[in-house]
Amino acid sequence: MSTLLEHLQSQCEPQWQQYTQHAFVRQLADGTLPRHCFEHYLKQDYLFLIHFARAFGLAAFKSRNLTELKRANASLSGIVDVELDLHIQYCHQWGISQEQLENTIESTPNMAYTRYVMERGMAGELLDLNIALAPCILGYGQIANWLLAQPFLVLENNPYAEWINLYAGDEYQQVADAHREACNAVELSNLDGARLHTLVQTFDAATRLEIDFWQMGLDCS
Numbered sequence: 001m002s003t004l005l006e007h008l009q010s011q012c013e014p015q016w017q018q019y020t021q022h023a024f025v026r027q028l029a030d031g032t033l034p035r036h037c038f039e040h041y042l043k044q045d046y047l048f049l050i051h052f053a054r055a056f057g058l059a060a061f062k063s064r065n066l067t068e069l070k071r072a073n074a075s076l077s078g079i080v081d082v083e084l085d086l087h088i089q090y091c092h093q094w095g096i097s098q099e100q101l102e103n104t105i106e107s108t109p110n111m112a113y114t115r116y117v118m119e120r121g122m123a124g125e126l127l128d129l130n131i132a133l134a135p136c137i138l139g140y141g142q143i144a145n146w147l148l149a150q151p152f153l154v155l156e157n158n159p160y161a162e163w164i165n166l167y168a169g170d171e172y173q174q175v176a177d178a179h180r181e182a183c184n185a186v187e188l189s190n191l192d193g194a195r196l197h198t199l200v201q202t203f204d205a206a207t208r209l210e211i212d213f214w215q216m217g218l219d220c221s
């Protein structure tokens with residue numbers, strides 16, 4: 001018997017592969033990604049993380065018991081107290097100041113993605129929101145592990161090695177495991193066909209929005 005996430009991933013296999021094996025991440029791994037593309041991505045990702053923190057605030061609101069509330073709270077404080085500070089520090093190493101981050105004009109793929117996730121949460125239940133968040137959280141963990149196993153990976157003198165190691169690291173893998181557990185707390189057999197179809201649509205849309213986010217990084221001028 002498969003889990004809910006295994007089912008969703010299998011229903012969205014081509015998109016999932018396009019997202020997790022995108023040219024952007026391949027170029028991170030072999031170190032050929034133009035620096036300005038990565039800098040553009042980092043600036044947009046700062047705004048992205050702020051909206052994702054808000055989404056976990058919404059997850060707290062949608063929680064129905066202490067277990068769910070604690071999960072949402074841990075994710076919210078993880079982003080606000082740890083990840084955003086790390087992101088600001090990391091951007092600083094790339095020569096991007098906090099002021100530049102705050103003055104970044106949000107791209108339309110970024111807007112589409114973050115607002116879509118929040119819309120799923122507002123219109124639906126906590127599960128809809130968790131599934132909208134899943135490609136983001138689980139995808140990055142999978143991407144980093146996949147990249148580490150690829151023959152085209154070059155870690156020596158690769159300016160993106162730290163990024164890959166961060167997402168492949170134990171700390172991030174635990175964040176991904178916690179979200180997987182939250183999504184899979186629902187038994188697949190307890191969901192009827194229509195409910196499952198809605199969740200497949202949400203997972204598919206969020207996965208396609210991740211593809212657009214990578215593409216935004218590559219297309220920057």
Ligand SMILES: Cc1ncc(C[n+]2csc(CCO)c2C)c(N)n1
Nearest residue numbers: 045048052078079136137140175213
């Ligand atoms: C476009 C985009 N997609 C996914 C992530 C990864 N990520 C974003 S929020 C979050 C939650 C972790 O507490 C994680 C893993 C990213 N940074 N940017």
